[in-house]
Amino acid sequence: MRDLDDQLPGAVDELKELYPHTGRAFVLGITGNPGSGKSTLVDCLIRSYRDAGRRVGVVAIDPSSPFTGGAILGDRIRMQRHATDDGVFIRSLATRGHLGGLSRSTQDIIAVMDAMGHDVIIVETVGVGQDEVDVVSTAHTSVVVVVPGLGDEIQAIKAGILEIADILVVNKADREGADRTVADLSMMLDLRGAAAKRVRILKAVAVKEQGIGELVEAVSEHRAELDHETEGRRRALERAETRLKDLLRSLALDRALARVEAGEGLAALVQRIAERKIDPYSAAEKILAELMGEA
Amino acid sequence: MRDLDDQLPGAVDELKELYPHTGRAFVLGITGNPGSGKSTLVDCLIRSYRDAGRRVGVVAIDPSSPFTGGAILGDRIRMQRHATDDGVFIRSLATRGHLGGLSRSTQDIIAVMDAMGHDVIIVETVGVGQDEVDVVSTAHTSVVVVVPGLGDEIQAIKAGILEIADILVVNKADREGADRTVADLSMMLDLRGAAAKRVRILKAVAVKEQGIGELVEAVSEHRAELDHETEGRRRALERAETRLKDLLRSLALDRALARVEAGEGLAALVQRIAERKIDPYSAAEKILAELMGEA
Numbered sequence: 001m002r003d004l005d006d007q008l009p010g011a012v013d014e015l016k017e018l019y020p021h022t023g024r025a026f027v028l029g030i031t032g033n034p035g036s037g038k039s040t041l042v043d044c045l046i047r048s049y050r051d052a053g054r055r056v057g058v059v060a061i062d063p064s065s066p067f068t069g070g071a072i073l074g075d076r077i078r079m080q081r082h083a084t085d086d087g088v089f090i091r092s093l094a095t096r097g098h099l100g101g102l103s104r105s106t107q108d109i110i111a112v113m114d115a116m117g118h119d120v121i122i123v124e125t126v127g128v129g130q131d132e133v134d135v136v137s138t139a140h141t142s143v144v145v146v147v148p149g150l151g152d153e154i155q156a157i158k159a160g161i162l163e164i165a166d167i168l169v170v171n172k173a174d175r176e177g178a179d180r181t182v183a184d185l186s187m188m189l190d191l192r193g194a195a196a197k198r199v200r201i202l203k204a205v206a207v208k209e210q211g212i213g214e215l216v217e218a219v220s221e222h223r224a225e226l227d228h229e230t231e232g233r234r235r236a237l238e239r240a241e242t243r244l245k246d247l248l249r250s251l252a253l254d255r256a257l258a259r260v261e262a263g264e265g266l267a268a269l270v271q272r273i274a275e276r277k278i279d280p281y282s283a284a285e286k287i288l289a290e291l292m293g294e295a
Numbered sequence: 296m297r298d299l300d301d302q303l304p305g306a307v308d309e310l311k312e313l314y315p316h317t318g319r320a321f322v323l324g325i326t327g328n329p330g331s332g333k334s335t336l337v338d339c340l341i342r343s344y345r346d347a348g349r350r351v352g353v354v355a356i357d358p359s360s361p362f363t364g365g366a367i368l369g370d371r372i373r374m375q376r377h378a379t380d381d382g383v384f385i386r387s388l389a390t391r392g393h394l395g396g397l398s399r400s401t402q403d404i405i406a407v408m409d410a411m412g413h414d415v416i417i418v419e420t421v422g423v424g425q426d427e428v429d430v431v432s433t434a435h436t437s438v439v440v441v442v443p444g445l446g447d448e449i450q451a452i453k454a455g456i457l458e459i460a461d462i463l464v465v466n467k468a469d470r471e472g473a474d475r476t477v478a479d480l481s482m483m484l485d486l487r488g489a490a491a492k493r494v495r496i497l498k499a500v501a502v503k504e505q506g507i508g509e510l511v512e513a514v515s516e517h518r519a520e521l522d523h524e525t526e527g528r529r530r531a532l533e534r535a536e537t538r539l540k541d542l543l544r545s546l547a548l549d550r551a552l553a554r555v556e557a558g559e560g561l562a563a564l565v566q567r568i569a570e571r572k573i574d575p576y577s578a579a580e581k582i583l584a585e586l587m588g589e590a
Binding site for chain 1: 307310311314315317318328531532534535536538539540542543544545546547548550551552561564565566568569571574575576577578579580582583586587588
């Protein structure tokens with residue numbers, strides 16, 4: 001395991017060179033609430049893919065401190081068992097400090113791992129946040145991990161992340177209510193109607209390594225379907241479009257801020273906005289007009 | 296209750312006019328995982344502020360379907376009791392369909408409610424997602440709702456959202472383990488050291504309307520502190536800066552996409568990126584160079 005902690009997003013020239021060598025890795029997104037056991041599941045998947053001789057990259061997007069930027073200790077410790085395995089490459093990304101750019105940073109890391117020749121890249125994110133869902137929804141196959149006894153949560157899952165799932169895993173399935181949860185999820189999927197995409201529902205107990213083979217199998221099946229379907233092509237175009245827009249947004253902001261710094265400075269402008277001397281809409285339009293030679 | 300369902304973010308001219316009339320409302324952010332009961336808590340807070348004669352705005356950022364854009368039915372029903380109250384203005388925002396712009400849309404709605412003369416604006420978001428945390432962290436006072444028996448969740452809370460909280464509410468405090476959760480949270484706060492900001496921890500049972508008075512009191516106390524502290528000023532500047540950057544990003548993207556459409560068109564460009572004929576970095580740089588008259 002090597003750890004890449006420098007700031008990759010800045011290395012645009014290298015990313016340009018890498019780009020033609022990307023597009024070969026299979027990207028597997030895994031999301032679920034804290035406590036759903038998805039890190040343990042990822043750990044099992046790494047081992048399974050390694051046993052099959054695959055090179056595995058992992059991008060772990062942890063909920064981390066806005067101040068320390070630290071990743072969750074427990075996950076790091078769990079990952080240590082792969083520390084001496086050169087076929088596993090793990091990169092932790094803080095969710096903070098990437099304003100408007102979590103998706104961009106993640107896609108940069110995926111591009112690097114892809115060009116390095118990793119066969120499978122697992123992107124693990126937490127929760128139901130928009131950015132996290134966006135990241136996972138651009139994967140080839142998206143796995144959503146839930147636990148039995150969802151209670152109120154089921155409505156949120158229904159409304160929020162059910163549609164991005166290609167595979168639903170009811171983890172901790174040795175707990176009471178697992179079958180009920182599977183039944184509830186099935187019913188919710190049925191309600192979507194006949195035109196909806198097929199979603200597989202599996203049970204697993206990741207800490208006991210139960211259900212891992214079935215999950216790997218379901219991922220393979222979904223992947224094979226993708227290769228033969230227009231859905232695979234649709235997703236590739238969606239990823240390219242998201243990528244382009246992320247970069248436009250982010251590079252344009254960099255230039256706009258450089259423009260502000262060359263003028264009155266960001267601090268002074270922000271001060272005027274906070275004091276209601278100028279509204280932020282007019283300020284932003286003025287900067288862009290200057291930048292584009294309209295002023 | 297009136298419901299504003301047209302697309303506000305487009306109405307930039309009106310927002311410019313409104314801006315000088317903003318900055319008077321108190322913005323209260325509330326976040327927590329699905330099932331933490333924060334909608335019920337918000338419901339109690341609305342009633343409490345209404346009883347005190349305040350006009351209340353609510354921005355509910357629901358996890359909703361990427362396809363239907365629908366909000367969660369249960370919350371809508373709960374809110375119905377305010378349907379005939381002209382002093383309550385509720386706006387639901389889907390978390391999807393605002394790519395790069397959830398924060399912008401939310402701030403636009405807040406600006407409108409503020410200019411309309413609402414005294415308190417409650418922003419309710421779900422979970423630990425980056426955008427959601429960003430939205431709440433720009434509020435005057437941020438409340439994080441947790442439930443007893445967090446288990447693994449506690450690490451995520453510790454790492455992810457503890458720092459944005461001004462007030463931690465342990466809701467459903469009639470459940471087993473509530474005191475333990477309070478103790479755990481206290482310990483985690485203590486570990487931050489003496490320089491860290493003060494965070495209040497409260498217990499509540501929102502469905503029984505227990506602990507609501509204490510929460511309103513804690514919010515008032517925090518608000519009074521803010522008014523007298525440099526922290527209040529720091530947050531105002533942070534909000535203005537975030538607002539400006541959001542608008543720059545979003546307006547620049549609009550212009551860049553218009554430029555692309557005037558040329559080969561977005562679909563054709565995305566196709567070339569997906570086929571690896573051009574890398575997205577070079578594509579984005581070329582568009583921006585053209586836009587800025589550099590090409």
